[in-house]
Amino acid sequence: MARIVILTGAGISAESGIRTFRASDGLWEEHRIEDVATPEGFARNPELVHRFYNARRAAAAAAAPNAAHQALAALEADGRHTVLVVTQNVDDLHERAGTQNLIHMHGTLAGALCAGCGHRWPAPTQMQVTDPCPACGKPKTRPDIVWFGEMPYRMEEIWAALRQADLFVSIGTSGNVYPAAGFVADAMHAGVPTLELNLDPSAGTRMFDAARHGPATQVVPGWVHEMLARDR
Numbered sequence: 001m002a003r004i005v006i007l008t009g010a011g012i013s014a015e016s017g018i019r020t021f022r023a024s025d026g027l028w029e030e031h032r033i034e035d036v037a038t039p040e041g042f043a044r045n046p047e048l049v050h051r052f053y054n055a056r057r058a059a060a061a062a063a064a065p066n067a068a069h070q071a072l073a074a075l076e077a078d079g080r081h082t083v084l085v086v087t088q089n090v091d092d093l094h095e096r097a098g099t100q101n102l103i104h105m106h107g108t109l110a111g112a113l114c115a116g117c118g119h120r121w122p123a124p125t126q127m128q129v130t131d132p133c134p135a136c137g138k139p140k141t142r143p144d145i146v147w148f149g150e151m152p153y154r155m156e157e158i159w160a161a162l163r164q165a166d167l168f169v170s171i172g173t174s175g176n177v178y179p180a181a182g183f184v185a186d187a188m189h190a191g192v193p194t195l196e197l198n199l200d201p202s203a204g205t206r207m208f209d210a211a212r213h214g215p216a217t218q219v220v221p222g223w224v225h226e227m228l229a230r231d232r
Contacts, residue, residue, distance in 0.1 A: 001081055002166040005158075006072060007183055008087045008094070011172020011199055012216045016063040018091055037147045042115075046129045046142070053143045054126050056090070057109045061125075065097035068171070068220035073098035075224045084161050088173065088180055090145055105152040105180065111144030120144055152179060163190045169223075170194070172216050175202030184208055197223060 010020035035041040036052040065073075076083040076099055085094055086103045092110055094102050107113075112123040112131075119135035123143065131141040146152050162168060168187035175181045184207045187194050196202060196211040197219045205211050212219045 009173030068216040069097035116140040
């Protein structure tokens with residue numbers, strides 16, 4: 001039984017209608033990332049940030065898992081491998097496809113966080129600046145999203161899994177955002193074979209042992225089919 005660690009990025013959800021962030025123009029859904037995806041942006045204009053993530057939450061709820069999400073869930077459900085999916089995405093498409101062993105390293109749209117006391121709770125569909133924290137009562141509610149300049153969640157657990165893996169697969173990532181962009185180097189230094197599945201070569205594609213490029217809904221199910229057929 002192989003231990004497979006899979007990193008997924010925005011590219012796996014793009015074909016479900018979730019727009020990707022393009023660093024080349026510095027914009028995300030027509031907003032500067034400094035305004036909607038940093039602690040400083042939230043401090044300057046929390047109303048804007050809440051409107052932005054309320055819209056993202058609605059868009060994610062309207063989207064459906066695609067063949068790539070479903071293929072990864074099928075690989076896990078097959079049971080012949082231990083599969084850990086580490087996603088940079090804040091949508092819930094992996095869960096809705098059936099993936100169970102999952103880490104949201106950048107948080108999730110489904111979560112709310114108190115910037116005052118650190119309490120977490122399920123986010124309502126619409127969040128407002130005046131929403132009180134259920135624990136401390138202060139109106140310091142923010143999305144439970146890891147913004148630029150903040151440390152992603154469960155990093156020690158992820159690094160430990162990478163060191164113990166038999167295969168690391170990166171799907172739909174640009175290779176520009178750290179620390180996730182460094183996972184291939186971490187795996188390489190641990191002697192773990194690596195594979196990139198991406199629409200186009202990522203910034204770190206040369207570091208991978210192998211790469212397949214094309215739409216996620218084609219290359220991911222194709223790879224999973226080969227894995228399951230090979231293990232029969």
